[in-house]
Amino acid sequence: MAPPTGAPVAAAPRPVHHVRTNPDARISLLAVIGLAWALLFFLMLILSAARGEVPDLPHYQPPLWHAMLDYVIQPLGWSAPLATTVLGLLALGQIQKSKGAKYGLSLALFDAMLFPLLLLDALLLWLCRQGAAAMIQQDVMSPMLAGALLGQIIPVLAIIFGDYYLATRAWSAVQPDAE
Numbered sequence: 001m002a003p004p005t006g007a008p009v010a011a012a013p014r015p016v017h018h019v020r021t022n023p024d025a026r027i028s029l030l031a032v033i034g035l036a037w038a039l040l041f042f043l044m045l046i047l048s049a050a051r052g053e054v055p056d057l058p059h060y061q062p063p064l065w066h067a068m069l070d071y072v073i074q075p076l077g078w079s080a081p082l083a084t085t086v087l088g089l090l091a092l093g094q095i096q097k098s099k100g101a102k103y104g105l106s107l108a109l110f111d112a113m114l115f116p117l118l119l120l121d122a123l124l125l126w127l128c129r130q131g132a133a134a135m136i137q138q139d140v141m142s143p144m145l146a147g148a149l150l151g152q153i154i155p156v157l158a159i160i161f162g163d164y165y166l167a168t169r170a171w172s173a174v175q176p177d178a179e
Helices: 029-051 064-097 105-137 143-174
Strands: none
Touching (some): 029 105, 064 105, 105 143
């Protein structure tokens, strides 16, 4: 018997797509190390900001974490942009060649793209702010309008849409071919 007109019709259940996974698959260690190394960059920035100025007094002994910051975290943090990107690229290749024995493709892609995208975003922001300064200097725009439009709105929108576009293109490029 058909349901009366106007009554809600239950939608047919969606087919469940089972992803074939290897139960013995392991996450790519290179991708995990890349993430940890990337976090060291941001930890370095936070600790360097928290450190502040160190007094130069004859009997002043700085805390132990200052030495850890200077000799361990800063070198690892400054090397993170290159190391994380390389580890991400290596992990991408490793995962794709493993035929299901390794997983973590999204993490590897994140590692590979994080610092290049941050560099691209910083360059775009700098260029827009230089353009705003030039417009202000030539009296083409008021400082408030140039600062808001070229210094904030346009670069933020370009960064959001540009990063989204690049990330989706990269994600589709690393996906395994459908069988």
